Amino acid sequence: MTDIFTSKLSKSYEDVLAVNSLDLSINNEIYGLLGPNGSGKTTTVGMLTTLLSPSSGNAQVCGHDVTTEPKTVRECISYVPQYMAVDIRLTGRENIDFYAKLYGIRDKSERKKRIDYALDIMDLNDRADDLTKTYSGGMQRRLELAQALTHQPKVLFLDEPTVGLDVIARKMIWEHIADLKKNGITIFVTTHQMEEAERYCDRVGILKKGVVVKEGTPSHLKSALKSIITIKSDGKMPNILPDNVDFIGNENGSVVYASDNGADMLPSLIKKYDEAGIRVYSSMVRDPTLEDIYLMSVGTETVDTEQFNRAQIRRIIMKG
Amino acid sequence: MYRFATYVWRDTIRWKRAPLNVLSTLAMPAAWLIFMGLVMPVKYDNYLDFVTPGILVLTMLTSSLGAGSSIMFDKTLGYLNKFLALPSPRESILIGKIVFITLRGLMQSTVILIISILIGATIYPISTYIGMYILLTLFGISISALGTTVALYLDNHDSYAAFQAFVSMPLYFASTALIPMNEMPDALRYIAEFNPLTYAIDGIRDIAQGIIPTFSICFLIILAILIMIVCSWKFRSITIG
Numbered sequence: 301m302t303d304i305f306t307s308k309l310s311k312s313y314e315d316v317l318a319v320n321s322l323d324l325s326i327n328n329e330i331y332g333l334l335g336p337n338g339s340g341k342t343t344t345v346g347m348l349t350t351l352l353s354p355s356s357g358n359a360q361v362c363g364h365d366v367t368t369e370p371k372t373v374r375e376c377i378s379y380v381p382q383y384m385a386v387d388i389r390l391t392g393r394e395n396i397d398f399y400a401k402l403y404g405i406r407d408k409s410e411r412k413k414r415i416d417y418a419l420d421i422m423d424l425n426d427r428a429d430d431l432t433k434t435y436s437g438g439m440q441r442r443l444e445l446a447q448a449l450t451h452q453p454k455v456l457f458l459d460e461p462t463v464g465l466d467v468i469a470r471k472m473i474w475e476h477i478a479d480l481k482k483n484g485i486t487i488f489v490t491t492h493q494m495e496e497a498e499r500y501c502d503r504v505g506i507l508k509k510g511v512v513v514k515e516g517t518p519s520h521l522k523s524a525l526k527s528i529i530t531i532k533s534d535g536k537m538p539n540i541l542p543d544n545v546d547f548i549g550n551e552n553g554s555v556v557y558a559s560d561n562g563a564d565m566l567p568s569l570i571k572k573y574d575e576a577g578i579r580v581y582s583s584m585v586r587d588p589t590l591e592d593i594y595l596m597s598v599g600t601e602t603v604d605t606e607q608f609n610r611a612q613i614r615r616i617i618m619k620g
Numbered sequence: 621m622y623r624f625a626t627y628v629w630r631d632t633i634r635w636k637r638a639p640l641n642v643l644s645t646l647a648m649p650a651a652w653l654i655f656m657g658l659v660m661p662v663k664y665d666n667y668l669d670f671v672t673p674g675i676l677v678l679t680m681l682t683s684s685l686g687a688g689s690s691i692m693f694d695k696t697l698g699y700l701n702k703f704l705a706l707p708s709p710r711e712s713i714l715i716g717k718i719v720f721i722t723l724r725g726l727m728q729s730t731v732i733l734i735i736s737i738l739i740g741a742t743i744y745p746i747s748t749y750i751g752m753y754i755l756l757t758l759f760g761i762s763i764s765a766l767g768t769t770v771a772l773y774l775d776n777h778d779s780y781a782a783f784q785a786f787v788s789m790p791l792y793f794a795s796t797a798l799i800p801m802n803e804m805p806d807a808l809r810y811i812a813e814f815n816p817l818t819y820a821i822d823g824i825r826d827i828a829q830g831i832i833p834t835f836s837i838c839f840l841i842i843l844a845i846l847i848m849i850v851c852s853w854k855f856r857s858i859t860i861g
Contacts, residue, residue, distance in 0.1 A: 351704055378705075379705035390630070404707065406622060
């Protein structure tokens with residue numbers, strides 16, 4: 301049985317095709333779905349977690365169809381949405397207890413056992429009886445993961461799990477996620493953080509306008525590019541590039557090129573800049589990263605079709 | 621049963637731990653009662669006895685409309701999505717909200733009844749109070765179900781606040797809360813005759829006089845059932861889009 305399996309899964313909103321013929325097959329791994337805002341990540345997660353119904357195609361989670369057996373699907377999954385939603389006037393323990401009860405664990409001693417386990421695995425024991433409003437962002441996120449673990453899910457869906465967290469908290473969250481995978485949980489995560497995806501995901505899929513344009517292990521995807529040249533200049537780039545050098549995008553004010561042999565091609569590329577009369581401030585040859593693959597796959601156009609959402613702004617203000 | 625009780629438990633703790641909320645829920649109705657009951661010119665033998673049912677129903681109305689803003693919070697802060705992805709029946713979210721809000725309204729009603737007695741209202745036999753609570757419960761369920769349904773349609777707090785203001789004041793003044801039906805101008809009376817508040821208020825007054833208000837009770841039961849049907853249908857259709 302495949303934990304997550306989709307075939308030609310599509311979702312359209314009126315005339316917009318948000319997810320287009322998605323085929324996924326995911327099993328006991330950390331799978332990262334990457335893509336720009338509005339590329340269909342959240343819609344995909346919505347369909348897999350039974351929050352949205354597919355327009356066509358089918359999806360199975362834990363061997364059950366999301367449309368015909370939504371309740372059975374919900375019994376074997378946990379979903380942690382992008383925006384943190386822990387009850388700040390409840391203690392950490394009460395927050396988990398609340399979910400444990402909703403998952404239908406009625407036996408008090410069994411519930412206590414599971415809560416203690418979840419607190420323990422997320423390193424929240426010391427602060428379990430404090431009100432959640434005194435928790436840091438990282439702790440609140442860990443609490444959400446702890447809530448999600450009480451019913452021992454087979455598949456865990458995480459929407460942007462590290463958004464808004466500092467470096468150390470991010471690292472901690474990912475280490476916990478990696479531990480969960482070792483315990484046999486399949487993890488489906490959406491993220492914008494390329495370095496994190498590169499380091500922690502077993503496989504990634506890059507989504508562009510509802511279509512998976514690249515899929516594979518980060519190292520396999522990176523092997524498609526030999527080397528990367530980045531050039532910082534006074535803003536323009538030459539119209540004509542040497543053969544074997546491809547423009548892939550912009551990054552921190554530099555132009556990024558891919559080449560089979562960056563070290564050899566760098567002088568001829570700089571020569572093109574000279575010929576075009578563009579001043580080069582600095583240049584560098586480096587190994588490709590997942591971010592390069594991502595930029596190459598989705599292009600540099602900003603695909604921002606997400607509606608400006610007042611509620612999100614308010615949420616940010618309230619959290620502050 | 622167990623699941624919706626869990627949602628009630630959660631809302632209760634959240635409410636209990638915000639002292640200002642508790643204070644305002646309990647002090648507001650008291651203030652209404654004291655201002656309306658004692659300050660208004662006394663034209664009747666006991667205006668307090670006349671106006672208390674109105675204040676009870678007004679309190680139930682404002683309190684029950686709060687169900688909508690409560691579910692709006694859950695919606696905009698992302699709780700609702702988490703709840704919907706749980707295996708527990710989705711309707712239990714709705715029922716939990718309605719039960720919590722109605723219970724909270726009944727608690728406020730109790731405060732009003734106690735204060736009204738302290739400042740000179742008639743003390744009735746226990747059965748009268750039971751009758752009043754039954755009517756208030758039916759009314760509370762209808763209004764909180766209405767509030768949650770409307771909140772599911774709207775997408776932010778501002779719109780819901782507008783709805784709340786738009787609905788509560790006119791409904792209140794176009795009811796028999798402050799003046800009896802036969803003393804109303806014609807235009808107002810037509811509205812008052814279709815106003816659920818009128819049925820709740822007059823029903824409570826009948827009970828106070830020892831009459832069983834069969835029509836009011838039937839009207840409120842039918843209203844509660846109708847709104848609950850629309851509400852759960854709407855909830856189902858909105859949560860699977």
